[in-house]
Amino acid sequence: MKKIIYLFSSLYFLIISSGMAQSPKDSTAIAQIKWNKHKIEKGIVWKQAHFDDLYQAHQEVNILEIDLNKKKIDIDFAGLATGLELTSEFVKNNDAIGGINGGFFDVKDGGSVTFLKIDNKIVNTTTMNTGEERSDRTNGAIIINGNSGKENIDILGTELTNMNWEDSIDAPDIMVCGPLLIMDEAYVILAKNAFNDNRHPRSAVALNGNKLILMTVDGRSNQSYGMSLPELAYFLKQIGAEKALNLDGGGSTTLVLNTPIKSGVLNYPSDNKQFDHEGERPVASVILIKKK
Template structure:
């Protein structure tokens, strides 16, 4: 009986490993569409439409920035209360591109996570009822002199307020930090598939702004465990999750369909019109 149980366990593990390998090979050998949108900046997209990534259709769009020389600068766009689409934030800020930011109050507006722009606090962290931090309040995107990096909560009470950078956006959870995958719990938020937005850093200094569409037949979306794999396959040694769901939007100036590259899900249609209004974004701006 024990031998039989061990045999079936071995088969199950072998099938799991095989599926993992197939996914990674499918991903890295895909014929990605690439387009230069700014100096040292590419828009890269692919639609896995044969149910061949995580046994589902998936639509992935991302921008890769070399983040040096004359490459665009990173900035944060945010409004204290008013919600706007990612495209609106991008156009108002004369940006090259924009991706939706961190979590916000859908009913009353404003971020529920700490956001600081040009040394001015736009929104403070809203802790949970038991005075604990939410999973998206334990890491930060920081920008200094147009350069973007990620930081991890140090378990102190006023951590974000003591960060020295002039531009800060809390979000999370972290997926990978300094080459090490972070531990994710099995809550529904992490485990279930949804549209996702993420930012990743590669050891060569490149920055990735990524969206995975979801809640559609054409793109199922991913869990955070699957999103971690995607960021790993792209070569990221640090990566962070941002707000997802109907917020997930990647916008590029002068692109068709009002600049929206992906297929936002808030209108439940496979088009470029379903962007949810958000409180903040990460912008790519022409270097001054």
């Protein structure tokens, strides 16, 4: 794989300041929470926690933590050029151990509206960008590269002025999404807008050394209010994320397992406006955990 350098302006990254909503109390709540942990497979752990008072609200968090050093675990993407499918169906149809919903999609016709490449085949191109700058929902990507015989997972980012960024990424599997939350252990500056600042259900992917983190935060319920993107980034940083990328959230937020130990939706998708496991929304792409 040829080496690619991704440049950022000196103003692009900034450690979160005390002016944001997070407090030492929130840091303590995250540090002291007793996770419900379940070993799913060798190298795969499901972690669940309910917070009664995180960001002054109830929060429900689910995480699948994958040890990327385990040789029998494979990370893949799946996606549809057109049409939509439930995350749980993507997982079952691809004989996967588990998975999380992926990037943004066309609600009417299906298919991703952010760049998606699987096994060197472009499934969808980015159609969210307008004008002379990228949407910040397309400023990051998770890539899978196995050119060297060993699968490597990474999270990349770019400046909003880099309109043809996807073309420069040398990897057979690329899922563009965003906003980018954390890069090289530093918070990424997030634009002030309703999408970023309001609380919603959220999905994210992160890297912590050799561990891949797939995380959902439920929302739109009295049992779990959801998080803003600064709150999501803060949480991920507190649990050790060195790089982190926001995925499609809202009603799309879904985390699934498909194993003898646990099978079904782990979180509480909000599309049916009920705090249960039945409210899945069909999506266009997913990140999958599979056995090699």
